Amino acid sequence: MVTPPIKISVQNLNAFFSTAPSLMNVDIDIEANQILSVIGPANSGKTTFLRCLNRLNDFTPTFKMTGRIALDNKDIYKEYDPVLLRRKVGIIFALPMPLPLTVFENVVYGLRRQYIKDKKILSEAAEKALKDAYLWEEVKDRLDEQAMKLSGGQQQRLCIARTLAVNPDVVLFDEPCSALDPISTAKIEEAMLKLKNHYTIVLVTNNTKQAARVGDKTAFFLMGRLVEMAETGRLFTAPQDKRTDDYISGRFG
Amino acid sequence: MISPRLTQKIAFSLLLLATLMVILPVAVVLFIIVKNGLPGISWEFLTQMPKSGMRAGGILPAIIGTFYLVLGAVVFALPLGVLAAIYLSEYSKDSWMSRLVRLAIINLAGVPSVVFGLFGLALFVGFFKFGASILAGSLTLGIMILPVIITSSREALDSVPKSFREVSLSLGSTKLQTIKYAVLPHALPGILTGTILGIGRAAGETAPILFTVAAFYLPRLPHSAFDQVMALPYHLYVLSTQVPNVDQKIRYGTALVLLTIVLLMNLIAIMIRSYFRGKKKW
Amino acid sequence: MNFRRIKEFFVESAIKISGIASIFIVALIFFFLLKEGVLLFKTEKITHFIFGKNWYPISDPPDFGILPLILGTLLVTLGAALIAVPFGVAAAIYISEVAPGKLKEVLKSGIELLAAIPSVVLGFIGMITIVPWMKIIFKIPTGLTAFSGSIVLAFMAMPTIVSIAEDALHSVPKAYKEGAYALGATKWQTIYRVVLPAASSGVVAAVMLGIGRVVGETMAVMMLTGNSPSMPRGMLYPVRTLTATIAAEMGEAVQGGDHYYALFAIGIILFLITFAINITADLVIHRKRQ
Numbered sequence: 162m163v164t165p166p167i168k169i170s171v172q173n174l175n176a177f178f179s180t181a182p183s184l185m186n187v188d189i190d191i192e193a194n195q196i197l198s199v200i201g202p203a204n205s206g207k208t209t210f211l212r213c214l215n216r217l218n219d220f221t222p223t224f225k226m227t228g229r230i231a232l233d234n235k236d237i238y239k240e241y242d243p244v245l246l247r248r249k250v251g252i253i254f255a256l257p258m259p260l261p262l263t264v265f266e267n268v269v270y271g272l273r274r275q276y277i278k279d280k281k282i283l284s285e286a287a288e289k290a291l292k293d294a295y296l297w298e299e300v301k302d303r304l305d306e307q308a309m310k311l312s313g314g315q316q317q318r319l320c321i322a323r324t325l326a327v328n329p330d331v332v333l334f335d336e337p338c339s340a341l342d343p344i345s346t347a348k349i350e351e352a353m354l355k356l357k358n359h360y361t362i363v364l365v366t367n368n369t370k371q372a373a374r375v376g377d378k379t380a381f382f383l384m385g386r387l388v389e390m391a392e393t394g395r396l397f398t399a400p401q402d403k404r405t406d407d408y409i410s411g412r413f414g
Numbered sequence: 415m416i417s418p419r420l421t422q423k424i425a426f427s428l429l430l431l432a433t434l435m436v437i438l439p440v441a442v443v444l445f446i447i448v449k450n451g452l453p454g455i456s457w458e459f460l461t462q463m464p465k466s467g468m469r470a471g472g473i474l475p476a477i478i479g480t481f482y483l484v485l486g487a488v489v490f491a492l493p494l495g496v497l498a499a500i501y502l503s504e505y506s507k508d509s510w511m512s513r514l515v516r517l518a519i520i521n522l523a524g525v526p527s528v529v530f531g532l533f534g535l536a537l538f539v540g541f542f543k544f545g546a547s548i549l550a551g552s553l554t555l556g557i558m559i560l561p562v563i564i565t566s567s568r569e570a571l572d573s574v575p576k577s578f579r580e581v582s583l584s585l586g587s588t589k590l591q592t593i594k595y596a597v598l599p600h601a602l603p604g605i606l607t608g609t610i611l612g613i614g615r616a617a618g619e620t621a622p623i624l625f626t627v628a629a630f631y632l633p634r635l636p637h638s639a640f641d642q643v644m645a646l647p648y649h650l651y652v653l654s655t656q657v658p659n660v661d662q663k664i665r666y667g668t669a670l671v672l673l674t675i676v677l678l679m680n681l682i683a684i685m686i687r688s689y690f691r692g693k694k695k696w
Numbered sequence: 697m698n699f700r701r702i703k704e705f706f707v708e709s710a711i712k713i714s715g716i717a718s719i720f721i722v723a724l725i726f727f728f729l730l731k732e733g734v735l736l737f738k739t740e741k742i743t744h745f746i747f748g749k750n751w752y753p754i755s756d757p758p759d760f761g762i763l764p765l766i767l768g769t770l771l772v773t774l775g776a777a778l779i780a781v782p783f784g785v786a787a788a789i790y791i792s793e794v795a796p797g798k799l800k801e802v803l804k805s806g807i808e809l810l811a812a813i814p815s816v817v818l819g820f821i822g823m824i825t826i827v828p829w830m831k832i833i834f835k836i837p838t839g840l841t842a843f844s845g846s847i848v849l850a851f852m853a854m855p856t857i858v859s860i861a862e863d864a865l866h867s868v869p870k871a872y873k874e875g876a877y878a879l880g881a882t883k884w885q886t887i888y889r890v891v892l893p894a895a896s897s898g899v900v901a902a903v904m905l906g907i908g909r910v911v912g913e914t915m916a917v918m919m920l921t922g923n924s925p926s927m928p929r930g931m932l933y934p935v936r937t938l939t940a941t942i943a944a945e946m947g948e949a950v951q952g953g954d955h956y957y958a959l960f961a962i963g964i965i966l967f968l969i970t971f972a973i974n975i976t977a978d979l980v981i982h983r984k985r986q
Binding site: 418426493592625 | 704707708710712714715716718719721724728729731732737745746764773782783784786787790791794795802805807808810812813814815816817818820821824844851853858865873882883884885902905908909910911913915916919939942946947951959960963964966967970971975978
Binding site: 195258270324 | 507508509557571576577580581582585586587588591595596598688
């Protein structure tokens with residue numbers, strides 16, 4: 162079996178808010194075109210980890226970090242412009258957060274910020290992104306409506322489309338289904354499984370079953386440390402660490 | 415021993431009475447001025463020059479003067495105030511610098527209006543040699559309303575959800591693009607409200623323009639920004655203290671015009687605020 | 697792309713400069729007051745300026761003692777505070793704790809309108825109502841008195857007091873009140889024993905800022921207090937405040953003369969007084985929050 166190339170390599174990552182450590186000595190290699198699920202109880206550092214990958218923590222004044230994160234072998238803190246990095250590494254937040262604009266303007270928001278004005282290019286990009294997010298059929302006649310009028314599940318898929326429209330390499334999902342009903346959740350999981358053909362995906366989730374359903378590999382975080390990472394099937398059937406076992410079998414968390 | 419229920423009843427009645435004592439004078443002031451001022455208002459009063467030592471004719475130069483002064487003040491204070499609010503809200507959260515700026519704004523808001531007048535006199539009239547002029551008066555008023563605009567703009571910016579900024583940044587926008595496209599549009603109603611309140615304040619103030627622009631009696635319209643002008647609040651002061659035997663109609667009429675402008679601004683601000691509060695989408 | 701980077705750099709620089717402009721402006725105000733004001737002290741001793749009992753700026757030789765003006769300001773301020781504080785705090789309590797939703801909005805708008813009325817209009821109204829009443833009620837030769845000024849100034853301080861005290865009362869945690877209700881207290885007992893003490897520092901700050909407003913008020917006092925720059929004899933006599941002195945005399949003062957400098961020196965005193973009041977009030981508010 163050929164191992165896929167490494168897309169993101171995290172080495173000895175430590176992160177702090179003020180002086181409180183939030184992540185300690187995390188080493189992870191994330192493989193291209195795979196889904197990595199990240200699980201762990203609340204405050205285990207998994208969201209902080211995710212937000213390190215596209216430098217969103219930079220905007221929290223108390224945030225500090227050490228270690229190295231490389232995207233395609235280039236240090237994202239030294240060799241990338243943060244704005245360009247975020248175009249390569251998109252993120253979907255826990256709550257659906259459309260901007261108070263129309264559906265169409267939400268999807269092309271990122272493209273407009275790249276000074277793309279051609280109506281035809283924008284329309285084509287929007288249609289492709291909406292199709293990839295499995296939303297096109299539902300909204301193709303509603304592109305000029307306010308995005309806030311869509312249902313919660315549709316809004317979240319709109320957020321996915323909006324991220325895909327920028328044409329990233331990596332898509333980060335931060336508990337994307339925590340506010341959604343099971344049917345909407347299923348649609349998003351279906352989308353993720355298709356998306357991994359073109360994108361590398363990191364999924365942070367509270368829902369261990371979701372991690373098991375979609376993750377190629379799964380990483381378990383506890384109190385800021387990476388406890389264990391393995392093929393999803395193996396992690397859930399034969400965890401090496403007792404704490405992982407306790408967590409996935411529901412003894413805490 | 416009175417029962418607690420009765421004590422409460424008495425206490426609440428007294429509180430209500432006190433509140434009415436604070437608010438009723440507003441109604442009384444409005445009533446007196448509208449009742450006595452309306453007979454003085456006519457097309458001629460609003461569009462003619464004052465005549466015979468202000469004892470006859472209209473108040474056009476004072477209206478125009480106030481208009482120019484307010485316009486100048488806003489042109490100066492609005493961009494400066496909004497940019498300052500952006501700095502405080504988006505660039506300097508909780509740094510020692512932002513604390514210092516906040517203290518400066520609090521002080522600026524508390525400086526007595528006549529001290530602004532002195533400052534304007536020393537800096538704009540004297541040091542920059544603008545003379546007593548629309549320019550000097552506008553700048554003085556502009557500095558006076560700066561805290562109003564900064565404070566309300568900052569509140570408006572702060573109330574835009576943090577998530578809008580994160581979404582915009584995460585889609586690969588620069589910080590400035592994020593402010594321009596994801597933050598500022600949603601803060602506009604608040605900024606507008608603050609600006610209109612500032613306009614009302616600038617239109618009504620007398621002390622800052624006393625030594626920087628206001629003309630006692632100048633029955634012509636200004637030709638340039640370096641001209642002196644009459645202004646409504648100063649005109650009312652002059653009419654009521656410096657000119658004996660003025661027909662009361664003229665005094666009340668002037669007061670009514672001034673009060674209408676100022677209160678209208680406040681009313682518009684209140685309406686904008688409640689309209690957008692009801693319409694808020696997040 | 698590069699051009700856009702440069703543009704962003706300039707805009708961000710403008711933002712940062714505007715951001716700290718307020719500090720610069722406050723410093724500039726103080727500097728220019730000082731620049732003109734200190735020139736008085738070439739010829740005049742500071743102690744004589746502050747404690748001198750005679751303000752004869754245009755006699756020969758002139759006398760620049762501002763004690764009567766300071767006392768005039770104190771007297772008018774004290775009178776205004778005695779009226780404005782009880783009414784203002786009571787109104788704040790009523791609006792924050794007692795008034796039902798709809799009425800509350802109406803009352804708040806009313807307070808905002810009161811705050812908006814220009815001082816010269818209030819002065820004008822005072823001249824045609826309070827001044828003649830004063831003359832009749834107290835049988836005094838002129839109605840232009842410290843007391844007349846105090847009454848109108850009280851109404852100018854009230855909006856400040858009401859809105860800031862109302863904020864303080866409103867931000868008392870709900871749990872405090874619920875705890876008191878759970879012990880069987882009536883609404884009034886809760887307000888009096890729990891809410892008011894909990895909000896006390898905010899109320900104190902509100903009163904201070906209201907007083908700051910009164911000290912700095914110019915036009916209405918000038919129109920109502922009779923402008924007599926002698927040592928004040930009581931509430932029912934004409935007085936002259938610091939602010940009114942500047943406003944009334946700057947027009948006649950010769951630029952570059954001692955009179956001119958003396959008025960700027962008064963400006964320095966006013967600036968320092970309001971500076972101290974505002975900083976202290978801010979400290980009082982923030983000490984509580986931490």
